[in-house]
Amino acid sequence: MASRGADNTAMSQVLNIRLQHRRSADHARRQPQHHPIIIVGAGPVGLVAALELARKGHRCLVVDKKDQLSAGSRAICWAKRSLEIMDRLALGDTLIAKGVTWQTGKVFFDTRRVFEFDLLPESAHRRPAFINLQQYYFEHFCIEAAAKSDLIELRWQEEVKGIELTGDGALLTIATPEGDYRLLGDWVIAADGARSEIRRHLGLAFEGRVFDDQFLICDIKMRMERPAERWFWFDPPFNRGRSALLHKQADDVWRLDFQLDATADRAAAIEPESVARRVRAMLGETVEFSFEWISLYRFQSRRLQRFRHGRVLFAGDAAHQMSPFGARGGNSGIQDVDNLIWKLDLVLRGRAPEALLDSYDWERVAAADENLLNTTRSTDFIAPKSAISRAFRDGVLALAATQPLARRLVNSGRLSVASCYDASPLNGPDGFAAGECPATRPGAAAVDAPLADAWLLDALGSGFVAAAFCRADASAPAFQRANREIASSLPATHLLVTDPIACARYGAERAPAYYLFRPDQHVAARWRRFAAAELAGALARASGRAASPTPEWEGSSGCL
């Protein structure tokens, strides 16, 4: 029997929070009230968008139909890049403190361990490769932070019932427990999840691949002395012919995931006694636990053709839906808004043309395709679709036990890392030699590194930053002189980095390197020699102000 002895107060406190509906003044107005930005959906993606907008000084309204936090843990794995983004919202420490830090994954085939991976083998990073934290905690911390902001208004139990594009915004019809009302938004961020109402009302195709496989997911509460590692089984004795996953979350809650037959009966599969039998088969007959959440899912790999529809911008699951293996759903949603909000900020301030938002579409569609490709490949490995597919999969696993060559082919999920926007229209020149220091090439998210009294990502902040990485003192005065010359004409901060680890990570161990970072801390351009005009050109391009799609310096390599 499942025991109920464990202390679950911490969990229930958050899960018992009721998100109250309050009738707003907008309700009674004869004409729809105008709001500059309306965010639909207060999941992690919508909430991060709101916090980021508020931090940049923009007022926004968030509506969500729910009356409580995410039921069940849902998204649990928050990747290093997401934590770095949350650091900018001053929530990184809160998430780390509550979450379970991990970086090791172990893969078993039958009863043998065939593979082990370390997601962050390098030291001197502020944030770990991953933490596990239930989605309801992530939402809770974001809502607490939002409540402290005068610029964010949250409206619960309000659902979009209709949307009409008006050319310079959208007219939303909102259903509430007290009847309908209407709102006019200059901009709408659709972060309303996989079953997006906005997407449906606009009649947008959401096409892709549907998988037959069924997975039983459950969160159990138990005290167990076990390392905080991701354990993945192929063909274990307790789930013969299929897969299983075990992962630790906060408050002694553990995520279990069992692959089921495609034809398994839904009602029977989620019946607690039958799930309890699976749990005991996996963890031992004597294990004491209680259920927090049980669910059955099938998944789809699909995305919208475009994420920008005029002044409606889709983000997160509303824009793309993927298999959970790789933790790319929630994390890519956070990166969506990380990419979107600085662009919207520049447009709202009149510092960039509206067309800059087309680059949101370009960059995040490319990222979604990368994530869809990776999760689809993982799924094909985890749940082979044919006899020959299984023969190769089992061949890899059998060889991996003894042959290193096969281990890189074991695919239990390629875990989320920040997408690199290769070939983005916003990218400026790469002045490095071909193949040199690829981790910091234009399009890549900045790699963190310790500075004397801070972390590099903190120093970069969230505006455009021109940075010189330079170990030799000789170049520093020259760079500072150049900085002074351009400082008046460029809305970019200037930074000089001499710390050895940072210089090594940015390819500046032997020769200085110059970088332009975007407000989302992605590299816009880099050079071996400093030239103010080049920097100004790259800045204009990264702000969407470069008219020519193919500048004359494109394709140059080596030193400028």
Place this chain on the structure above:
Amino acid sequence: MPLMREPNLNDPDGLYAAILDAHADLSESESVALNARLVLLLANHIGDETVVREALALARQSIDEGAAG
């Protein structure tokens, strides 16, 4: 380097026999499993992905032409 299309074996008959010997006493599904592992081992040894892809395309082409004929 493109896929080697000229004979490259010192003892072709001997190697052909060795391949068949490796499958001796195996069921059809075991033979499929052996072939899969062999492909994985050899692909890793070759390393050059363009060569492996060219071999895959050639093998597939030979099947498709057979089916068409």
